[in-house]
Amino acid sequence: MRRAAYRGEIVDFTGDPLRDGEAACRHFADGLLVVGDGRVQELGPFDALAARIGDTPVRDLRGRILVPGFVDAHVHYPQTDIVASPAPGLLDWLERYTFPAERRFADPGHAAEVAGFFLDELLRNGTTTAMVWATVHPVSVDAIMQAARARNMRLIAGKVLMDRNCPADLCETAESGTAETRALIERWHGAGRLGYAVTPRFAPTSTPAQLAACARLLDEHPGVWLQSHLAENADELRWVAGLFPDARSYTDVYDRFGLLRGRSVWAHGIHLDDADRERLAASGATVAFCPTSNLFLGSGLFDAAAADRQGLRYAPATDVGGGTSFSMLRTLAAAHDVMRLQRQALSGLRALWLATHGAAQAIGLDDRIGSFEPGREADFVALDPAATPLLARRTAQAGSLEERLFALTMLGDDRAVAGVWIAGGCMKPPTARGVDGFT
Structure with missing residues (x-):
């Protein structure tokens, strides 16, 4: 230029x-x-x-x-068309809207059309970098990466990994998911301004074999990210406790598989205790704070003051389509309200820092974006x-x-x-x- x-x-x-x-x-x-x-x-x-x-x-x-430019730490491009879909809570919303929408991304044409609209909507709202979720289909990753490269955007994205507790036509094996992820990393990570994130949906939809495979992928490719969900919903926590009875907490499930580390971004992190936050902070992990999604689905309130007190990094995220707006300004307004409900405060200066330099630091890109240095x-x-x-x-x-x-x-x-x-x-x-x- x-x-x-x-x-x-x-x-x-x-x-x-x-x-x-x-x-x-x-x-x-x-x-x-x-x-x-x-x-x-x-x-x-x-x-x-x-x-x-x-x-x-x-x-x-x-x-x-x-x-x-604003940085969105967690957003699902395949859920663009199900924003503002009514449901009583997270797990019902996944079954009723998310999985049916994601099935359509086996079609490359559909994936490409949604990817183009999605990125234009991010840009229209001032978001220039995002950590993006695709679906289990490798073509869904190809579509979002190709669209981002055409716009010269800095983008991190990954194929969803699920090998249990999901619809049969969206289910894979630990081996097939690993092989497809490895091929996508080789194709897209470091291509221009693009990066790859290993993307297990959440602990309930991954077997221990798949979670262990995710850690191996991270070890093999130290420059890639990991993104997943953590402690979003009370029903989800009970489900995880039943699936992993030996783990101290939901956070401990991931820790036992070696997934807590730098460049790992965990969406939500609402239902954490001090020990969880301490371990996440020590590992260098980041929590994506998704206030419009948490309010819309009734999941709970992220405790930003506790995270600050314990040195746990967090970054704002729209979480579309559980989130209700692509606008980082609307997301920051919701973050303020979530914090005020807990007798906490968010200044205008810190809100803007969180969405720019702070978010870039949180996802490990502050040497490239987030400021005018x-x-x-x-x-x-x-x-x-x-x-x-x-x-x-x-x-x-x-x-x-x-x-x-x-x-x-x-x-x-x-x-x-x-x-x-x-x-x-x-x-x-x-x-x-x-x-x-x-x-």
Whole structure:
């Protein structure tokens, strides 16, 4: 990509606002972001940089806030078409909606069509990196990887592994699932901006042989990720306890198979005790915090304060289709509400950090994305604090950056995403608000 500069209000982070306070935030009220060859080259006040960038074209985005692209730590692309499907709880929802929807992904044409829509919806909402679930079908992984590569997105995805307690036409053997996963890793991991995640659905649908095979795959391919579900629902916990009676807890099931490690991302983590959190933190694992899904399915409330207290990393996630929105702004608003119900707090600064630099750290990509440090990949978003009449009125009254970001988080949605750039290239969502100089 040719060199270009973007003028506007700029916000990113060098640390966690919970730990470092306002010093964690880097803010330029009138800033300049210079990108070239797909990466950030310079960042600073407009007055200081403008005179030395020569004939580099400058796009005037004043009135917008430039932030690193959002990171979604857990989302199911095959569940795009079952968002907002009524069910009394997780396990019924899986049987009634999820498994029937996932059967259709044996068809490459269907998988490709949904993958394209899904990624465009992520981009329309400002999400530039995601950890994505496919189905048991290898062609479903091929479809999402091909679609992401066409958009030059940074994406991590994996084929679901299930060898018991699932419909017969979605069931495999530990051996066949391992062989297909190994082939997919060789085909896609490290191809451009793509990464692979070994993806056992959850302990109830994997035999001990399959869980052990997952650990072997991770050992064979140390650069790949692992993603699965953990302690989401009370009925699920009782099921796991019956299947693994010798384990101390649901977390211990995975630990006994060597699956707790860095680059492992565990969705939900609601029903954990201090010993579970301590072990997850010590292993370097991450929990994907899925507030809209947890509220929609009635699964429970993630204890963010306990995770912070014990040093357990977590990152926000939409969890579509259990989650009800692709918007990271709506997800952060729900995270705030989940925390307030437990007498906890989430500031505007920390919410934005969690969705950008914090999430990148949590999934092990902060050396590539999540901030505007020179050399980082130029994935960024222009947010419009006046995207709706109410948002415009509220942010106009704000007396600080914190108050404006908090209002944007609480009141914003896809309409507040005015522009999205992937590796320096402009991706203009078809329904986004226009940006001055947008081409």
